[in-house]
Amino acid sequence: MAATDNQDNILNYAGDFRIKVVNILSYRKAEGTEKAFRVNLIPQTMAVNIVEDVTTPTLTGSIDVADGQDFRTLLPITGNEKLELHIFTPGQEEIKFIEGTTDTLAVYKIDKIRISGGTARQQIYRVHFTSREAIRNSITRISKAFEGPIENMVYEIVQDKNYLDSRKPIYLEPSATNSKFVIPNLKPFKTIKFLGDMTISQKYSNAGYLFYETTKGFNFRSFESLLAMSGTTARPVIEAYAMQPANLQNDKKEKDVVKDLQSPDSYSFEDVANTLEEVNNGLLANRLITNDIFNKKIETTDYDYHENFGSFFHTEHDNEGNRSDQKFLRPLTQIDDTGKTLSDYPLSKLMSVVETAKVHDEYEFPFSRNILPIKISQRAQMANFHLLMTVPGQTRMNCGNMISFALPEQRPIPHDSPQQLNPYYSGRYLILTLKHKFDVVNQKHTMNIRCVKDAVATELPQGLENITNLTEKTDAISVYEKDESEQLR
Numbered sequence: 384m385a386a387t388d389n390q391d392n393i394l395n396y397a398g399d400f401r402i403k404v405v406n407i408l409s410y411r412k413a414e415g416t417e418k419a420f421r422v423n424l425i426p427q428t429m430a431v432n433i434v435e436d437v438t439t440p441t442l443t444g445s446i447d448v449a450d451g452q453d454f455r456t457l458l459p460i461t462g463n464e465k466l467e468l469h470i471f472t473p474g475q476e477e478i479k480f481i482e483g484t485t486d487t488l489a490v491y492k493i494d495k496i497r498i499s500g501g502t503a504r505q506q507i508y509r510v511h512f513t514s515r516e517a518i519r520n521s522i523t524r525i526s527k528a529f530e531g532p533i534e535n536m537v538y539e540i541v542q543d544k545n546y547l548d549s550r551k552p553i554y555l556e557p558s559a560t561n562s563k564f565v566i567p568n569l570k571p572f573k574t575i576k577f578l579g580d581m582t583i584s585q586k587y588s589n590a591g592y593l594f595y596e597t598t599k600g601f602n603f604r605s606f607e608s609l610l611a612m613s614g615t616t617a618r619p620v621i622e623a624y625a626m627q628p629a630n631l632q633n634d635k636k637e638k639d640v641v642k643d644l645q646s647p648d649s650y651s652f653e654d655v656a657n658t659l660e661e662v663n664n665g666l667l668a669n670r671l672i673t674n675d676i677f678n679k680k681i682e683t684t685d686y687d688y689h690e691n692f693g694s695f696f697h698t699e700h701d702n703e704g705n706r707s708d709q710k711f712l713r714p715l716t717q718i719d720d721t722g723k724t725l726s727d728y729p730l731s732k733l734m735s736v737v738e739t740a741k742v743h744d745e746y747e748f749p750f751s752r753n754i755l756p757i758k759i760s761q762r763a764q765m766a767n768f769h770l771l772m773t774v775p776g777q778t779r780m781n782c783g784n785m786i787s788f789a790l791p792e793q794r795p796i797p798h799d800s801p802q803q804l805n806p807y808y809s810g811r812y813l814i815l816t817l818k819h820k821f822d823v824v825n826q827k828h829t830m831n832i833r834c835v836k837d838a839v840a841t842e843l844p845q846g847l848e849n850i851t852n853l854t855e856k857t858d859a860i861s862v863y864e865k866d867e868s869e870q871l872r
Contacts, residue, residue, distance in 0.1 A: 610785070655767070
């Protein structure tokens with residue numbers, strides 16, 4: 384139910400939130416009814432945590448409970464309960480899991496039980512929850528032949544009562560993959576991952592789909608669709624963050640809540656550059672050897688990061704919102720006197736697959752050469768240049784959203800000169816992981832965000848034609864002769 388109280392639409396400060404429902408639904412019936420025994424935990428709730436991740440099929444979370452009435456024993460709480468949750472930022476979209484309207488959450492673990500000090504002698508414990516679909520996945524296997532567009536297969540797996548039996552919304556990106564697959568007794572999430580790895584986007588050049596859940600539902604989509612819209616335009620940012628003084632005021636000398644929402648409490652960078660790892664993971668170059676047993680052919684496909692950069696959308700775009708072909712995260716620099724760059728060495732990551740061009744008469748199996756080299760590079764790009772931020776919470780935010788981050792340059796400047804932004808660390812980022820923390824004790828909602836960029840806002844300077852000036856090769860020295868000569872001295 385949408386909030387109707389006027390106070391529910393007033394944001395008093397950055398991190399303000401409302402909790403409407405925190406109910407534990409027991410596995411047993413309430414006395415004299417056919418309904419589950421239900422306990423309101425709002426008075427006992429100390430904190431609610433919710434985690435989303437684009438690499439994880441379902442969301443997870445926990446509730447910290449200070450229990451002075453021993454609900455854990457009275458219910459009892461055994462890890463087989465359901466959870467109803469309704470939380471929101473005033474004036475924003477709601478996080479809502481309510482029985483009868485949407486799927487409830489599933490409690491699966493209770494831990495960190497201790498007795499608080501003082502006279503109350505409260506039990507303090509943590510109730511862990513996940514989506515109901517995670518439980519369904521654990522007890523279900525699929526043995527079936529699917530055919531047609533892959534997104535239709537995923538839709539059936541998510542909604543069919545024999546599989547995940549979900550009632551949540553699901554975003555399905557149209558694919559260009561029309562195939563037939565026989566699933567050999569796999570669990571639903573593993574099946575979806577297999578299908579996602581075989582999927583080619585209809586609108587974008589990248590390959591391989593992600594499957595993940597946010598508070599708004601499930602997503603089966605390509606990585607590139609998170610960066611752009613309609614296959615033509617870069618996706619706008621949902622929030623613009625900037626390092627700025629706290630407690631800013633607007634023109635009316637009032638506290639500027641909007642500016643506070645856009646001001647990170649803290650930030651740090653992680654995995655900004657690791658050339659050896661990038662080379663070994665196939666980010667800059669890789670080679671795929673394909674053995675087609677149907678046509679009795681062996682083919683070799685080489686991938687070059689710099690050559691293919693402009694074929695895909697990245698976190699940064701050109702001035703018109705189109706693909707950029709020059710904003711490389713890694714410079715185009717010669718590494719030796721041969722004139723080659725790191726992307727000219729595909730053997731740095733070597734892969735080999737065996738496949739059949741045609742499995743069924745009506746359906747063509749997607750070729751690995753059109754999927755694997757691209758996917759390997761793009762997944763490696765997601766593992767680099769991470770920005771970690773703690774920011775005031777907003778329930779409209781989800782993993783998979785685009786944000787921007789403005790970081791001033793740290794070098795000294797004249798007092799009368801305008802502050803410049805760091806041209807490489809500032810810019811657009813994609814949220815990979817988002818952790819909501821609703822601190823009831825301090826009435827503060829914060830978010831821990833891990834986000835990534837795979838391009839720079841300002842093009843990197845041109846590299847030298849040759850950064851390695853090799854000397855003439857030296858003659859080999861016999862260590863035995865050298866040792867003998869030293870002994871004669």
